[in-house]
Amino acid sequence: MNIFGFAQQFFDAPGRWSGADGIPTRLLEHVQYSALALLIALVIALPVGLVTGHTGRGGNALAVLATAARALPSFGLLVLLTILMGLGLTPVMVPLVALAVPPILVTTYEAMRGVDPSLVDAARGMGLPWWRVLGQVELPVALPLILSGIRSGAIQIVSTATIAAYVSFGGLGRYIVDGLSQVDYAKVVGGAVLVAALALATLGFFWLLGRVLVSPGVRRSR
Amino acid sequence: MIVIDAVTKRYPDGTTAVDRLTLEIPDGSITVLVGLSGCGKTTTLRMINRMVEPTEGRILLDGADVREAPVNALRRSMGYVIQHAGLFPHRTVIDNIATVPRLLGWDKHRARERARELMERVGLDASFAGRYPYQLSGGQQQRVGVARALAADPPVLLMDEPFSAVDPIVRKGLQDELLRIQADLGKTVVFVTHDIDEAIKLGDMVAVLREGGRLAQYAPPARLLSAPADAFVEDFLGVDRGIRHLSFFGTEGLELTAEPIVTEDATAEQVRAATLPEIPYVLVTDAEGRPRGWADALDRATGGDGELLPYGHAFTVGRDSLRAALDAAVLSPTGWAVAVDEQGRAVGVAAQEAVAAAIRSAHTAGVLR
Amino acid sequence: MSHGGFFEVPSDLQNTWWGLVSWQLQLTLVPVLCGLVIALPIALLCRRFGWIYPPVLGVATVFYAVPSLALFVFLIDWFGESDLTVEIPLTLYTLVVLVPAIVDGMRSVSAETRAAAEAMGFGTLRRYVQVELPIAVPAVFAGLRVATVSSVSLVSVGMLIGNEGALGNLLSDALNYHRPLLAWDAVISIAVIGVLLDALLVLARRLLTPWARKATAK
Ligand SMILES: Nc1ncnc2c1ncn2[C@@H]1O[C@H](COP(=O)(O)OP(=O)(O)OP(=O)(O)O)[C@@H](O)[C@H]1O
Ligand SMILES: [Mg+2]
Numbered sequence: 001m002n003i004f005g006f007a008q009q010f011f012d013a014p015g016r017w018s019g020a021d022g023i024p025t026r027l028l029e030h031v032q033y034s035a036l037a038l039l040i041a042l043v044i045a046l047p048v049g050l051v052t053g054h055t056g057r058g059g060n061a062l063a064v065l066a067t068a069a070r071a072l073p074s075f076g077l078l079v080l081l082t083i084l085m086g087l088g089l090t091p092v093m094v095p096l097v098a099l100a101v102p103p104i105l106v107t108t109y110e111a112m113r114g115v116d117p118s119l120v121d122a123a124r125g126m127g128l129p130w131w132r133v134l135g136q137v138e139l140p141v142a143l144p145l146i147l148s149g150i151r152s153g154a155i156q157i158v159s160t161a162t163i164a165a166y167v168s169f170g171g172l173g174r175y176i177v178d179g180l181s182q183v184d185y186a187k188v189v190g191g192a193v194l195v196a197a198l199a200l201a202t203l204g205f206f207w208l209l210g211r212v213l214v215s216p217g218v219r220r221s222r
Numbered sequence: 223m224i225v226i227d228a229v230t231k232r233y234p235d236g237t238t239a240v241d242r243l244t245l246e247i248p249d250g251s252i253t254v255l256v257g258l259s260g261c262g263k264t265t266t267l268r269m270i271n272r273m274v275e276p277t278e279g280r281i282l283l284d285g286a287d288v289r290e291a292p293v294n295a296l297r298r299s300m301g302y303v304i305q306h307a308g309l310f311p312h313r314t315v316i317d318n319i320a321t322v323p324r325l326l327g328w329d330k331h332r333a334r335e336r337a338r339e340l341m342e343r344v345g346l347d348a349s350f351a352g353r354y355p356y357q358l359s360g361g362q363q364q365r366v367g368v369a370r371a372l373a374a375d376p377p378v379l380l381m382d383e384p385f386s387a388v389d390p391i392v393r394k395g396l397q398d399e400l401l402r403i404q405a406d407l408g409k410t411v412v413f414v415t416h417d418i419d420e421a422i423k424l425g426d427m428v429a430v431l432r433e434g435g436r437l438a439q440y441a442p443p444a445r446l447l448s449a450p451a452d453a454f455v456e457d458f459l460g461v462d463r464g465i466r467h468l469s470f471f472g473t474e475g476l477e478l479t480a481e482p483i484v485t486e487d488a489t490a491e492q493v494r495a496a497t498l499p500e501i502p503y504v505l506v507t508d509a510e511g512r513p514r515g516w517a518d519a520l521d522r523a524t525g526g527d528g529e530l531l532p533y534g535h536a537f538t539v540g541r542d543s544l545r546a547a548l549d550a551a552v553l554s555p556t557g558w559a560v561a562v563d564e565q566g567r568a569v570g571v572a573a574q575e576a577v578a579a580a581i582r583s584a585h586t587a588g589v590l591r
Numbered sequence: 592m593s594h595g596g597f598f599e600v601p602s603d604l605q606n607t608w609w610g611l612v613s614w615q616l617q618l619t620l621v622p623v624l625c626g627l628v629i630a631l632p633i634a635l636l637c638r639r640f641g642w643i644y645p646p647v648l649g650v651a652t653v654f655y656a657v658p659s660l661a662l663f664v665f666l667i668d669w670f671g672e673s674d675l676t677v678e679i680p681l682t683l684y685t686l687v688v689l690v691p692a693i694v695d696g697m698r699s700v701s702a703e704t705r706a707a708a709e710a711m712g713f714g715t716l717r718r719y720v721q722v723e724l725p726i727a728v729p730a731v732f733a734g735l736r737v738a739t740v741s742s743v744s745l746v747s748v749g750m751l752i753g754n755e756g757a758l759g760n761l762l763s764d765a766l767n768y769h770r771p772l773l774a775w776d777a778v779i780s781i782a783v784i785g786v787l788l789d790a791l792l793v794l795a796r797r798l799l800t801p802w803a804r805k806a807t808a809k
Contacts (some may be wrong), residue, residue, distance in 0.1 A: 069736070070785070121308060
């Protein structure tokens with residue numbers, strides 16, 4: 001049987017669409033973990049990236065920090081923290097947040113640095129205070145790039161949230177991990193398909209977000 | 223009045239961009255800072271709105287040190303226009319212009335109303351209101367930049383090479399527009415350029431800066447042309463400054479000859495009466511009196527209907543300068559310049575000799591002045 | 592001495608610490624190198640035929656969105672629980688990161704430089720390879736760094752598909768026998784390998800692009 005057959009078998013199984021181990025529940029769990037992790041990552045990375053990018057200072061420190069965070073193995077971190085702290089949300093959140101912070105931080109910094117300096121000059125010359133220059137000029141112009149950084153962080157979170165199941169957490173990873181241990185290959189494939197679909201949906205969500213948030217004047221001039 | 227009082231700016235890397243500069247910038251007129259690249263023009267301009275802080279000296283705006291006012295309030299009271307306009311790409315034309323009024327707390331409707339008013343003032347069609355900057359040409363962007371600077375009706379306008387990135391024709395249009403706006407509004411304009419012709423055309427006062435941010439000469443443009451302070455200024459003005467100087471003399475004193483002008487339907491008799499011994503041509507006008515061209519006097523007087531010679535271009539009495547009159551005389555195939563009134567009706571012709579005489583007397587008066 | 596030192600690996604993994612490290616390096620570097628080798632011609636094609644770049648970019652973005660674990664799982668069907676099952680998805684990730692990095696890097700070559708090369712008589716392909724590609728080297732390395740460091744970290748997920756995770760295999764023992772030291776071992780070793788590889792890439796980039804010293808701030 002090929003993977004399509006397995007997937008079919010998975011989605012047709014009785015009870016698949018309801019109950020504690022049903023797809024809606026697992027999907028909701030997955031979305032909740034991911035959204036929470038992304039939110040935390042945004043709260044940490046976005047202000048730091050915006051302010052360092054605005055002032056232009058600390059770029060090298062950011063690059064080192066981002067490399068270090070990238071080098072941390074998410075899966076290892078998850079297992080280590082679970083052993084140290086027991087089951088809980090923190091061991092799951094830390095690796096996911098650590099995963100999303102570098103792309104958001106680095107892209108935001110780069111995006112802000114990339115804003116045409118004469119725009120900032122004009123804005124300051126008109127008497128905009130620094131926080132308006134940042135919020136009303138630099139941010140809207142840098143937004144497409146910043147969104148792409150957040151998007152790549154979000155997608156990594158969604159894919160990686162799968163491994164939370166390894167330490168007895170919920171989410172779509174449950175199917176994969178359980179399937180692997182029960183040698184139920186249909187379940188494994190079904191879980192994988194669902195995660196991939198969710199990641200693609202995330203992609204679509206950010207595309208829509210870009211359409212709504214990014215000014216046509218910026219979108220078209222790139 | 224803006225007073226720049228013994229101001230020096232040294233950048234942290236040791237560059238002295240401006241060196242003990244003192245200037246008094248009068249209200250309601252255009253003051254141009256001109257000089258070679260890197261001589262500290264931008265630095266001087268940016269010290270006025272405190273984008274750059276002076277190392278020494280002070281800058282007074284209406285008697286008060288600019289450092290006393292809150293910096294952003296100061297900047298909102300001064301329009302600021304830069305080279306590539308620096309328009310916000312994420313905002314439409316109208317919202318770009320409304321930036322400072324919105325900043326000052328005007329409601330959206332009023333700010334946009336004001337923005338529309340300014341678009342008209344700078345010669346932008348209302349249909350541009352909803353466009354984004356990338357949909358405009360360089361010249362149009364620059365107009366938006368000027369409108370944006372004028373939006374909150376600031377008494378002072380700071381302009382840093384605003385027109386240097388557009389082609390000569392568009393630049394001339396923008397310059398004329400600025401002069402027209404200035405005639406209406408009477409702002410205190412500080413204008414930076416490295417183009418001496420632009421400086422002479424726009425400036426009521428021109429400050430020539432030399433390398434290292436030192437003042438070489440500060441004078442009205444006519445004075446600059448007639449009496450450059452030193453070899454540097456003279457060199458900077460270029461070789462034909464004498465000719466350019468003529469732009470500052472009116473044509474009021476120019477002797478015009480009104481006789482050799484006939485209408486198209488003039489009889490041979492009338493042509494003969496109009497013909498002067500010293501000129502073998504008559505100027506033919508249409509029924510309204512607008513010049514059409516020169517005709518051979520003898521040919522016309524004998525009933526001939528020969529082809530008209532083009533007259534080059536005319537100069538307007540009272541508005542154009544001696545430079546225009548000289549140019550018209552030189553270009554005219556007959557050697558006579560055609561003078562018209564504000565309505566474009568021929569009022570007389572002037573021989574090259576008459577222009578030369580006018581130049582001589584203007585020169586005597588000008589040098590004595 | 593059942594709870595050994597940092598470099599002692601439980602006997603059920605049938606490997607030494609050094610063995611795990613070299614396995615880890617193999618699972619990381621093989622995909623990155625393959626990815627680079629495949630990415631170059633694809634990028635050149637995208638550069639030459641501009642219209643294929645947007646679809647390629649689309650496919651790359653979509654692939655990037657598919658979780659590594661999901662890809663591992665799909666590939667078990669064909670390759671069983673083997674090294675290839677881990678290496679193929681990592682190769683794909685590398686491709687996905689590198690192709691846009693190379694194309695954007697080549698595109699960023701200034702119009703003047705391009706015109707100058709053309710005026711000197713460079714043919715299109717020659718210009719790509721001898722002018723644009725070298726100028727894109729810093730961008731390529733930026734991509735390589737991201738691909739390498741994330742691959743090092745992703746390898747450990749291979750543990751879930753039948754102990755194909757090199758150093759990551761320490762993690763299952765750590766959890767099953769509750770031995771935090773093993774988890775520390777895995778995390779620290781992997782992170783150190785990641786940082787070292789990254790440093791090596793930075794060094795290589797500097798050696799290859801002496802003209803771009805100033806651009807190292809990135
Ligand atoms: N932020 C800075 N730090 C150090 N030196 C500076 C800085 N800004 C300007 N300078 C130097 O100060 C001098 C004057 O610069 P400024 O920008 O005022 O010249 P400018 O007259 O406007 O020239 P241009 O016509 O080229 O615009 C130059 O030598 C310049 O290199
Ligand atoms: Mg300047």
